[in-house]
Amino acid sequence: MAKTIMTADDSASVRQMVSFVLKQAGYDVIEAVDGRDALSKLAGTKVDMIITDLNMPNLDGINLIKGARALPSCKFIPIIMLTTESQDAKKQEGKAAGATGWIVKPFKPEQLLAVVKKVL
Numbered sequence: 476m477a478k479t480i481m482t483a484d485d486s487a488s489v490r491q492m493v494s495f496v497l498k499q500a501g502y503d504v505i506e507a508v509d510g511r512d513a514l515s516k517l518a519g520t521k522v523d524m525i526i527t528d529l530n531m532p533n534l535d536g537i538n539l540i541k542g543a544r545a546l547p548s549c550k551f552i553p554i555i556m557l558t559t560e561s562q563d564a565k566k567q568e569g570k571a572a573g574a575t576g577w578i579v580k581p582f583k584p585e586q587l588l589a590v591v592k593k594v595l
Contacts, residue, residue: 478523478595479503483513483539484557485531489580493526493557496584497591510534514542521548524595526587529558529565540572553594557582 480502482493494504505520507513511533513525525543529536536556543549553575558565561579569577575594578587 477501477503479505479521480524480526480591481505481507481513481516481520481522482526482557483507483510483531483536484528485509486528489528489557492584493587496587500588500591502591510536510539510542513539517543517546517549522552524552524591525549525554526557526591527554529556529560529569537568537572540569540574544573555590555594557587 480497482490482504484490485508490506494506497504505516507516509531527536527539540554554573555576555578556569556574557578557580559580566577576590578590
C-alpha cells in the first residue's frame with residue numbers, strides 16, 4: 476500500500492509541485508493550505524510523513540509540528556520543514572519542536588525524494 480504524505484504550504488504552486496513529485500514517485504498526498512488546515516486534516520487521517528513550510532498564516536510550521544507531535548498518531552512520524560529559511564536558529568527551533576529534517580527552497584525534485592526515502 477502506498478505511503479501517505481501530507482504537505483502543508485500556503486503557496487499553491489509549492490503544494491502542487493511537491494504533490495506532483497511525490498505522486499510521480501508513487502506516494503498518496505494530502506494537501507493543506509496552512510498549519511491549522513493540516514492539523515484539522517490530521518485529526519481523522521493516518522499519514523506516514525508531513526512536509527511543512529515554516530511561514531504560513533493561521534498556524535506556522537513550528538506550531539504545526541508541536542500540534543502534530545501532541546497527536547498519538549503523529550508522535551513518531553517524520554516531519555520535514557520545506558522553507559526558504561536557512562538560519563541555524565530557525566533550524567534549532569524546528570528541531571526542538573520535533574522536526575526530523577530541513578530542506579531549503581528552492582529544492583530539486585530528486586533532493587526532496589532522497590530525503591523522503593531516507594526518513595520513511
